[in-house]
Amino acid sequence: MEIxxxxxxxxxxxxxxxxxxxxxxxxxRGLMFRRxxxxxxxxxxxxxxxxxxxxxxxxxxxxxxxxxLVDDVVRRVERLKPWRGYAREEADTIVELPAGSAxxxxxxxxxxxxxx
Numbered sequence: 789m790e791i792x793x794x795x796x797x798x799x800x801x802x803x804x805x806x807x808x809x810x811x812x813x814x815x816x817r818g819l820m821f822r823r824x825x826x827x828x829x830x831x832x833x834x835x836x837x838x839x840x841x842x843x844x845x846x847x848x849x850x851x852x853x854x855x856x857l858v859d860d861v862v863r864r865v866e867r868l869k870p871w872r873g874y875a876r877e878e879a880d881t882i883v884e885l886p887a888g889s890a891x892x893x894x895x896x897x898x899x900x901x902x903x904x
Contacts, residue, residue: 791830795897803830820847831884838880845873853890857881862897865890
């Protein structure tokens with residue numbers, strides 16, 4: 789599975805090594821307690837409906853880029869700092885990526901996260 793950034797018909801792969809946090813346990817744990825993640829990695833959180841969703845960095849030891857999506861459209865892009873980062877935005881999908889992976893992603897862009 790690949791996560792694709794598709795602004796204005798251009799196609800760029802953001803991640804090709806994708807995990808889906810599909811249980812309450814995996815969603816709660818997220819990236820906590822990991823030492824690092826590969827450059828082409830993403831952790832995806834899918835939800836039934838769009839509503840405000842929090843991302844915190846407690847016990848995450850490296851910076852990450854986070855995308856909040858509603859119907860594949862980016863609502864927020866944020867780089868969160870280790871340990872103390874926090875952000876909230878409406879989303880039906882959240883994508884966590886290595887810091888720098890979302891440098892070219894902007895609010896309003898289309899990011900496609902295929903379903904498995």
